Amino acid sequence: MANTTKQALEQSLKKLMQVKALDKITIRDITTDCGISRMAFYYHFKDIYDLIEWVCIEDAGRALQGKKTYDTWQEGLLQIFEAVLENKVFVLNAYRCISRDQMERFLHKLTYDLIRGVVEEKSQGVKISLEDKSFIADFYKYNFVGIMLDWIRQGMTADPKVIVEKMSTTLQGAVAHSIQNFAEKK
Structure with missing residues (x-):
């Protein structure tokens, strides 16, 4: 029931935006609509x-679905870009109305799990501390988020496939x- 309520609120918010x-x-407005x-x-x-x-994290989580390995991270990242593009009006509206800090927080949550999965996989059998693994994941997370924020700020006109390939x-x-x-x- 709780998830049904959240999804109804999500749909109303997206519709209104x-x-x-x-x-x-x-x-x-949201509660009346739904x-x-x-x-x-x-x-x-x-x-x-x-x-x-919550909407941003849920959408990206659905987009990622198991694409957190070294062999699939590109596909997972592309699916995040495509999910953002699919919700372009919502994302651009949110981008214009919320602080950059909030937008970065959303995107950091999304990309950290993706990258951390790759770091965990590639560090199997290697002596490296959890702190160092976290640092590596954070380092790449900031790169991913910076590129995505630039893409959003520029109106999402560049082809996500080309961005992910680069x-x-x-x-x-x-x-x-x-x-x-x-x-x-x-």
Whole structure:
């Protein structure tokens, strides 16, 4: 039931953002549209921005679905780009109305899990600390998020396949090399 309520709120928010700027949408607008009480909204979310964060994470989570290995991370990243593009009006509206810090937080949560999965896989059998693994994942997470934010800021006109291909070319062997460098440093 809780997930059904959240999904109804998500659909109403996305529907309203097609015709209204985020800063003009109220909780009453959302709850009226989907027929859910304000109390139910506040049971699940503290405010509209909390709902937006949940929507972004849910959409990306659905897009990633198991694409967190070295062999599949490019596909997972492409699916994140495609999910963002599929929700272009929603994302651009949110991008214009929320702080860059909030948008970065959303994207950091999405990309960290993807990259951390790759780091874990590539570090199997290598003596490297959890702290160093986290640092490597953070390092690449910031690169991914920076590129995605630039793409969003520029109106999402560049082809996501080309972006992911360039990222893949740039990163070819880089994660494994980073892990090896940390292991040799010890």
